[in-house]
Amino acid sequence: MRAIEYISKHSASINHIAEIKRIIQELKPLRLDKNATDAYFNTILCADIRKRNFLLQQDLFNAGNAMQPEAPVFKENDKEIPIEYSSEIRDTLFRVIKDDESFGYLYFLLGTEQNTKHQSEPIDCIPNPTRIKVALVNHRDSYPHNRLDEYLDDDFNYEQYNMLCKNGLYSDDELLDFFNEVYYLYDRLRCVKDKMSSVRDFCKSLSFKSDKDNYFIISTIIVMIDRFESGDTQMMKCRSELYKMISALEPKFKEGADAPDDKAGGVSGNNERSTNKVKTVVIYELLKKLGKGKSQNDISKICRLVAYFTDGSEQGIYNDAIEGITLTKYHKAEIERVNKILDDLGLEITIKKDIQY
Secondary structure (H helix, E strand, O other): OOOHHHHHHHHHHOHHHHHHHHHHHHHHHOOOOOOHHHHHHHHHHHHHHHHHHHHHHHHHHHOOOOOOOOOOOOOOOOOOOHHHHHHHHHHHHHHHHHHHHHHHHHHHHHHHHHHHHHHOOOOOOOOHHHHHHHHHHOOOOOOOOOOHHHHHHOOOHHHHHHHHHHHOOOOOOHHHHHHHHHHHHHHHHHHHHHOOHHHHEEEHHHOOOOOHHHHHHHHHHHHHHHHOOOOOOHHHHHHHHHHHHHHHHHHOOHHHHHHHHHHOOOOOOOOOOHHHHHHHHHHHHHHHOOOOOOOOOHHHHHHHHHHHHHHOOOHHHHHHHHOOOOOOOOEEEEEEEEHHHHOOOOOOOOOOOOEEE
């Protein structure tokens, strides 16, 4: 469990909760930096240890010990945890982060202290830089950033960036705020996922400066759930709640969406029109010929393939696919055209309307 989720789940039973939250937030940007974590630990979390060392040095000085020729000076640090409960804070932090591998350097410092208290059951707390980095990538909770490049080093973020820029939806100046908001909301959602009443309250609390932000911020979070949380039942429920928020906006913003009269059964006058729904169905049928498809593959991975071939929006394609695709008379001309292509190739595939794919 990530530290921030532990805090959310157990906040009622955590003493000094405000300080614990502050410490975790201040240490989050330091997780890959051992020296910075060490410095924070010694400066903010160890007032009692520094006091003990000061008193020892004072005793040596008073005794005229050559090891302490000058009178020691004890100086309090800004924002450090008070001596009275700094030890308790460290014990609590150990419980909060012990299952969060992204805090590996802090775990080593806290675990070493725990080992001095419980020598019969030593903790293996030696930090592994690779595991820390992998955990940080997997947790996707490194935010906010001050530069867009800090997001774009990640392949998933770059995919979303490409889609949003390619369609002229956002400028680079706007996208830093966009990604900061996406990751902030994604993190908050994971902290309330266990109670659907909290999830619904979370959704109701959201407000955006425009319908465009509403649709694309929520859509990006949905794709993150599909990509990284598809095995989490609670997060898939969260996905359903989020989709309710943007379903009415799809005709306005979904890239490659069918014309508004599609659901009404209208007929397009453009016989050359291509839609992502038909393209998705064709790829379904081609995959079936290969012994693959919806019954063998994760649907989000199929949609990623469709998005690659069609240059469409992965989240829009997924939203269609997850509901089930039914082609109508609106697609009649396109179905006839693609069936001719498939027949010419001798593939024995026929796309039909009025059935669900």
